[in-house]
Amino acid sequence: MTADALPTAQTSAAAIPQKAVSQGWLWTFGLAWLGFWLLVMLPGQFMLVRLASALDPAEKIGVGSFLIAEMAIVIVVSVPVIGWLCDRSSPRFGRRRTWALAGFVTATVPFALVGLQPSWQPAAALLAIVAVGQSAALVSLSAMIADQVPPAQRGRASAAVGVPQVIALAGGMIIVTELVTDLGWSWAVIAVLALLAPLPFLLCHREPAAHARPAADARAAAATDPAASAAARPGIRSIARTYHDLGWAGISRVLVNAGNLVGTTYLLYFLSDSLGLANPESALTALILVYLVASGLGSWAGGALSDRLRSRRFFVAASAGLQVAAALTLALVPTWTASIAAAVLLGVGYGVFLSVDQALLTDVLPDETTRARDLGIVNSAQHLPIAALMGWLVLSVAGYTELYIIAAVVMALGGIAVYRIRSVR
Incomplete structure (x- = not known):
């Protein structure tokens, strides 16, 4: 069976919009x-x-x-x-x-x-x-x-x-x-x-009418039918199977975002403390502009290519790989020239991730009646202060080389986690 023919959570449990x-x-x-x-x-x-x-x-x-x-x-x-x-x-x-x-x-x-x-x-x-x-x-x-x-x-x-x-x-x-x-x-x-x-x-732009909610209908039937009530209660294994792909997509998103935030949040301190630049604020502004331009190009290209090639996991993993390369560049080659190259890699990688990861997450939503809730849970996890905690712990006992190596490991794990998703390419 090819990846295109694999049954997805979306096709089995939620209506797929057909009109472009x-x-x-x-x-x-x-x-x-x-x-x-x-x-x-x-x-x-x-x-x-x-x-x-x-x-x-x-x-x-x-x-x-x-x-x-x-x-x-x-x-x-x-x-x-x-x-x-x-x-x-x-x-x-x-x-x-x-x-x-x-x-x-x-x-x-x-x-x-x-x-x-x-x-x-x-x-x-x-x-x-x-x-x-x-x-x-x-x-x-x-x-x-x-x-x-x-x-x-x-x-x-x-x-x-x-x-x-x-x-x-x-x-x-x-x-x-x-x-x-x-x-x-x-x-x-x-x-x-x-x-x-x-x-x-x-x-x-008018919004299409919401589909009927089969989950709500099942609960209504269960209220009057004990047999239906037992059938309507999903077990832990059933819930785990239903949310398997969404869970791994969420883990991938949290890890890649946390590693990226480490790369950007502590960049000013890296420029002043590690590189010893005379004007780190101006240097940071220049790197941010490079990062933003690269991110915009990566986001536009990544979204279009993933649609054309009908592939999501590869692009998410590749985006994580580019950001891993950026973090390792900062860790192992702490120079101004290398920092510019790292800004390009980090920007392109995160831009691709921004566009393709959102599409991937949407593709694996298991139930059309809980889309906003499920997306909300994933987006909430994304706001957990993992990067700040990671930076505080590492910089308390080590330096920026160790910090960016750990950031690279975290993002690599995020890229690997996406291949635990089974229902999309």
Whole structure:
């Protein structure tokens, strides 16, 4: 039996969209993700650190760390809950569109007010609400790929998720550092752009009606029929088989993301402490630009090629391999020239991973009635602070060479884990 003929979880338990989505759908879908990434990437990379410095200069490190950790914890907790609610709602506007629009409004309104706060405590309260809105937008937009995009287009749809992340970070940094430098106005401007970006997609593209929920029907029958009740209760082995591929896809995603975050989070310290550069901040900016351009190209090419070749696992494993090579380059050849080469490898690898991994994850969803919940659980695991814990533990007893070698091992394990998936190529 060929890999193409293997029965997938999706074909056995969930309806597969057959109608191709239009180019207009893909472009506006990417625009919606641009709005989401503006709310996520800029605070994590720059805006929260700048806010903490302005509100409490003496305790800026502690305040900034608290704000970042607070948002991560809220996302980890709220994403599975919102995913569960999204799967079970049936508003006339469309369950995914309704939750996405509500999420963007919930996130952008308090986001616009964060920069105006006199102290970090009210800012923290607003950012907790922002994180709830981010969670709603994340789970609903992610589920739309499984709901509406046929497998032959999922690589390109996933590229529409990955490429805007690069554009949001690069373009957003220019906005908040060069065009709108006032603290209060910078938060407000990003909030307005983030709210406007998804409107063409959410208002112009109707959502297909949700399919009937066989799981709910089975539970209703079980309530009146003891025999049906026994049959409807899945055993542990049955659940393990059903979620086998999704579990391994989630493990692969968590490991590759954790290793990549180690490579990017501690790069400034690597440039100053290991390479001893006179101006590490400028060097970091140059490397980030190289990384972002390479990531954008990798995301676009990876999504298109994985659709054309009908292959997912190979591209995820190859993307992990490129990032392993980048980490080993930083570990074994600690020079400025090698750092540029590592930025290219890391960027291309992560760009391919961004597009193809999302398509792979969508392909192995086991049940159409729980898509948002299942994606929410995987996305929550992705926000666990594994990279920060890894960096703290390793750098407490060793150096950057050991840190990047361990990061390479973690990403290699993520690339290997993808071959535990049996239902897709």
